[in-house]
Amino acid sequence: MEGRSRHVGGDHVMLRLMTELSRAGRLLRVPGSGVCGVGFGLGMLLAPIAVLFLPWLESALSLGLGGRNMWLIKQKVLQSQERRVQKYFLKNYKILPMFGGMTEPKEGLFPQPLDHFNRRNNGTFKQRYWVNTELWEPHHGPVFFFIGGEQTLTSYSVLAGEHVDLAQKYKALLVSLEHRYYGTSINPDGLTNRNIQFLSSQQALADLATFREFIGQQYNLTRNNRWICFGGSYPGSLSAWFRLKFPHLVFAAVASSAPVRAQLDFTGYNKVVSQSLSNPVVGGSMKCRSAVASAFSQLDGILVGSNTSRLEVDFKSCQKLNGSDDRVEFAGNLADIVMGTVQYNEEVPGRNIANLCRIMTDQKLGSVYQRLMVLNKDYMDSMELQCVDNSHQNALANLRSTEVKPYAMAERQWYYQTCTEFGYYQTCEDKSCPLSRWLTLQFQVDVCAQVFGIDPGSVQGAVDFTNDYYGADHLASSHIIFVNGDIDPWHVLSVLKNQSHSEVALVINGTAHCANMLPVQQEDLPSLRQARQKIDHQIGAWLAEEHLSSWYYGYTRKMYGIYAAATHYILQQRGAVRFAGHEDWIRTNQRGKYSWDFLNFKDVPLEAVDASGSLLTYDGMENLDNPSLRCWLSEKYWQGHRGSLPA
Numbered sequence: 001m002e003g004r005s006r007h008v009g010g011d012h013v014m015l016r017l018m019t020e021l022s023r024a025g026r027l028l029r030v031p032g033s034g035v036c037g038v039g040f041g042l043g044m045l046l047a048p049i050a051v052l053f054l055p056w057l058e059s060a061l062s063l064g065l066g067g068r069n070m071w072l073i074k075q076k077v078l079q080s081q082e083r084r085v086q087k088y089f090l091k092n093y094k095i096l097p098m099f100g101g102m103t104e105p106k107e108g109l110f111p112q113p114l115d116h117f118n119r120r121n122n123g124t125f126k127q128r129y130w131v132n133t134e135l136w137e138p139h140h141g142p143v144f145f146f147i148g149g150e151q152t153l154t155s156y157s158v159l160a161g162e163h164v165d166l167a168q169k170y171k172a173l174l175v176s177l178e179h180r181y182y183g184t185s186i187n188p189d190g191l192t193n194r195n196i197q198f199l200s201s202q203q204a205l206a207d208l209a210t211f212r213e214f215i216g217q218q219y220n221l222t223r224n225n226r227w228i229c230f231g232g233s234y235p236g237s238l239s240a241w242f243r244l245k246f247p248h249l250v251f252a253a254v255a256s257s258a259p260v261r262a263q264l265d266f267t268g269y270n271k272v273v274s275q276s277l278s279n280p281v282v283g284g285s286m287k288c289r290s291a292v293a294s295a296f297s298q299l300d301g302i303l304v305g306s307n308t309s310r311l312e313v314d315f316k317s318c319q320k321l322n323g324s325d326d327r328v329e330f331a332g333n334l335a336d337i338v339m340g341t342v343q344y345n346e347e348v349p350g351r352n353i354a355n356l357c358r359i360m361t362d363q364k365l366g367s368v369y370q371r372l373m374v375l376n377k378d379y380m381d382s383m384e385l386q387c388v389d390n391s392h393q394n395a396l397a398n399l400r401s402t403e404v405k406p407y408a409m410a411e412r413q414w415y416y417q418t419c420t421e422f423g424y425y426q427t428c429e430d431k432s433c434p435l436s437r438w439l440t441l442q443f444q445v446d447v448c449a450q451v452f453g454i455d456p457g458s459v460q461g462a463v464d465f466t467n468d469y470y471g472a473d474h475l476a477s478s479h480i481i482f483v484n485g486d487i488d489p490w491h492v493l494s495v496l497k498n499q500s501h502s503e504v505a506l507v508i509n510g511t512a513h514c515a516n517m518l519p520v521q522q523e524d525l526p527s528l529r530q531a532r533q534k535i536d537h538q539i540g541a542w543l544a545e546e547h548l549s550s551w552y553y554g555y556t557r558k559m560y561g562i563y564a565a566a567t568h569y570i571l572q573q574r575g576a577v578r579f580a581g582h583e584d585w586i587r588t589n590q591r592g593k594y595s596w597d598f599l600n601f602k603d604v605p606l607e608a609v610d611a612s613g614s615l616l617t618y619d620g621m622e623n624l625d626n627p628s629l630r631c632w633l634s635e636k637y638w639q640g641h642r643g644s645l646p647a
Helices: 011-024 041-045 047-060 069-092 162-170 201-218 234-245 267-277 286-303 309-314 323-343 353-360 368-383 392-400 411-422 441-452 456-470 489-493 526-546 550-560 562-572 596-601 619-623 627-635
Strands: 002-004 106-113 124-132 143-147 173-177 227-232 252-256 263-265 423-425 480-485 503-508 576-579 606-610 637-639
Touching (some): 069 323, 106 201, 143 162, 143 201, 143 234, 162 173, 173 201, 201 234, 227 234, 234 252, 234 456, 234 480, 252 526, 263 441, 263 456, 267 286, 267 353, 286 309, 286 323, 286 353, 323 368, 323 392, 353 368, 392 441, 411 423, 411 456, 423 441, 423 456, 441 456, 480 489, 480 526, 503 526, 526 550, 526 562, 550 562, 562 576, 562 596, 576 596
Parallel strands (some): 143 173, 143 227, 227 252, 252 480, 263 423, 480 503
Antiparallel strands (some): 002 106, 124 173, 576 606
């Protein structure tokens, strides 16, 4: 194991990142992933220094000729998120981490088996992780585990976000792990066709299990230190799957915007795009949806012709469109502007569905085709792009590159995972899609063969195996919270209804991809605030449910107050309680299960306790070790026992 502390945002990091950005040049056409969450992506690497260098960062991201628009949109989203994180630090700590004032998280590397499923393979790679002990109560505090995904992970993964806000309340140890083959957690020859085979979600889950054991040994963790994992988008799926496959290692999971159901032809993505463009709650309208569909229909009419020079000029292509493959790239880049705006609605100031619809319904701007030109120009200006690279050969060359670039976007790795596990190809071949019909399934699966030599016909089998292995959107697990926004196109592949009393689904009205994961801000919708409260209550309830000891009564009392703690203890013993001013008793069912709705009355005094038929004895109430509570109860009545509690 190699552990080290370093100054986040040091000069060597800046120089290395500048080199990678200068090399990155063009981005490329890959099936969109749902990158989200604090700590993901290129932008987050610079979070500690972005206040000083953000203007440079914005221009650096547009170095070269431009490229695959969805990935550029994700980079812009990550920049916006890092500003939000900085605002969070300035508000809560009055200082950024790089300038001191708080303990810097520990960054470390430890050797991870390259292949967990073949012990004859002795290969290893060094996997990067972070640990923040600042908020932790070692004896009984839980471990909040932030899971990395298809981007570089940074120290902010244990410094800011919903899970960090919760860690402050529950006094948790914060740890995070970078995903294998992303960021710096990869061997120099990792991207060759021979070695990329060790990139899979199954290997990643085994990494999580090994890492858990490693951290347990490093920090002398016990059964009292319960692990709860957090992740968003693909890491959200990993979070749920870790609980599913390793329930003895992880106590609970929060899976935000998690597409747990793999799908080859992801037609549902653009169905949600269509619905969102029509949704007045977020500034959409039927008029907007119709204008977008009409504009792309006109665009398609020109693309099927022999002369595309008008399109090349009007939409500022970096080169001529040579053949049908370039036309697909062109159509896809324009569609990305709409798709990315919907997926990340309100994540970047000024880039939202309402603004898109304002442009597309403004007749003063000319025809719907001309309005699409304005929308494209607005997007290019925001990205500081002079032109858009629509060359399919450039895209393939980028995907075929096996050079490891730790701080660049990881398109090759993610495309490999779509070919071997998930599909997720966003197509537009049905009538409900308002975008270009050039976005076909065949074009995208053909890339699997062109880049990796994977038979396109085998991709469906890989998707089927993934769903069989994990259970798709019916995991049959427990202690998992699935959180989704109904504007996010990825939500249709997640769990949207409660599967059991402990496999809970929250759908947040009016929010986009992973909206719940970022630090709280004043502009958050009421629905988002309520969802965060429900997540908090559910985690607290599960932690309280786990322990019946006198200590945990004290812990619950500290978290929720004496009345909630007493109620919890009594219900655990199959008793019943009644709160002051309420006629209804709160009691367990025949199986001893009960609702945690009593937390809504945590500030309301208890009026009566029914212990008849319970496990409680007269002496057992000594566990409610609070003199004021016992004195108060003695003034009321104790059903099921003679006399009253001792004062």
